[in-house]
Amino acid sequence: MKRATIERLSDLCKELELAAPKDFVIVDTNEQTLSYQKGRDAAVVFRVSTSQFGIGNREGSYKTPLGLHRIAEKIGDGAPPKTIFSSRENTGVVWTDGMDDENQILTRILRLQGLEPGVNAGPQIDSYDRYIYIHGTNREDLIGTPFSHGCVCMKNEDIITLYNMVEAGTYVYIN
Numbered sequence: 001m002k003r004a005t006i007e008r009l010s011d012l013c014k015e016l017e018l019a020a021p022k023d024f025v026i027v028d029t030n031e032q033t034l035s036y037q038k039g040r041d042a043a044v045v046f047r048v049s050t051s052q053f054g055i056g057n058r059e060g061s062y063k064t065p066l067g068l069h070r071i072a073e074k075i076g077d078g079a080p081p082k083t084i085f086s087s088r089e090n091t092g093v094v095w096t097d098g099m100d101d102e103n104q105i106l107t108r109i110l111r112l113q114g115l116e117p118g119v120n121a122g123p124q125i126d127s128y129d130r131y132i133y134i135h136g137t138n139r140e141d142l143i144g145t146p147f148s149h150g151c152v153c154m155k156n157e158d159i160i161t162l163y164n165m166v167e168a169g170t171y172v173y174i175n
Contacts, residue, residue, distance in 0.1 A: 002028075006037075009173045012068045016115060018171075025071075025134075025162075025172040027152050029055055029064060032144050034134070034152065036165055046162065047144045049137070049153040050174075054146075057114075057125040062149040065127050067120045069172040072113035072128060074163060081156045082106050082138070088131075095138045103148060107136030107156040108163040112172055134172070135159060 005026055013020050023038045029050045035043045056063030075088050082095040085105045095106055112134070114120025114127035121127070136156040139147060143155055152174070154162065 005173065005175055008175070009068065009171070012116070012173070013171070016068070018115070021171045023166070023170055025166065025170060027064075027134075027172065027174040029066075029146075029174065032146065034154065034162070036162060038165065044161075044165070046154055046158045048134075049139075049143050049145060049147050051150050052147045053149070057120055057127075059124045059126075059130055064148070064150055064152065064174065065114065065120045065125070065130070065132060066174050067114060067116045069112040069114050069120060069127055069132075069174065071110045071134075071166055071168050071170045071172060073109070073111040074166075074168055075111065076108035076163070079107065081160065082136070085109060085135070099138070101139070103153065104138045105133065105135045105151075106138055108159045110134040110159075110163065110166065110172075115171075134162070 026035045034046045034048045037043045050064040053062045057065040084091045084093045084095050112127050112132045134152040136159040137153040140155045
């Protein structure tokens with residue numbers, strides 16, 4: 001995890017008058033990685049995929065928003081791997097090969113809420129209102145390359161691991 005990124009996260013927390021995080025997630029859109037830092041433990045790093053349309057915060061852009069977020073909701077407790085979610089609801093259907101190749105929301109959802117007014121919080125740019133998630137996908141073959149419609153996609157086993165490690169309220173910094 002890059003020291004400059006951690007320092008920027010710390011500075012943002014001070015600017016926004018938020019408590020300094022003990023645990024946090026950093027999504028590196030250039031490297032297509034997600035790192036979870038728990039206290040002084042070594043960071044756990046996963047390959048991810050962000051938006052195929054690039055970086056941005058505008059509603060309807062399908063771009064991945066930058067900045068400081070928090071995990072507002074954890075959705076999918078106990079669902080089998082590759083369970084399909086629609087509108088944040090468990091459909092009861094487990095995705096199998098041969099189903100639709102379009103990127104699906106599978107397994108678990110970590111719904112993000114932007115914490116920076118004018119960056120990822122507020123009218124027409126709000127990450128929560130844009131339904132920006134960290135979630136599993138049926139397109140695991142594309143993990144490591146940008147292909148999503150704004151969300152951060154992970155392999156299904158990886159999202160289960162991360163989901164079990166983080167709590168609602170954990171900071172997520174996307175850079």
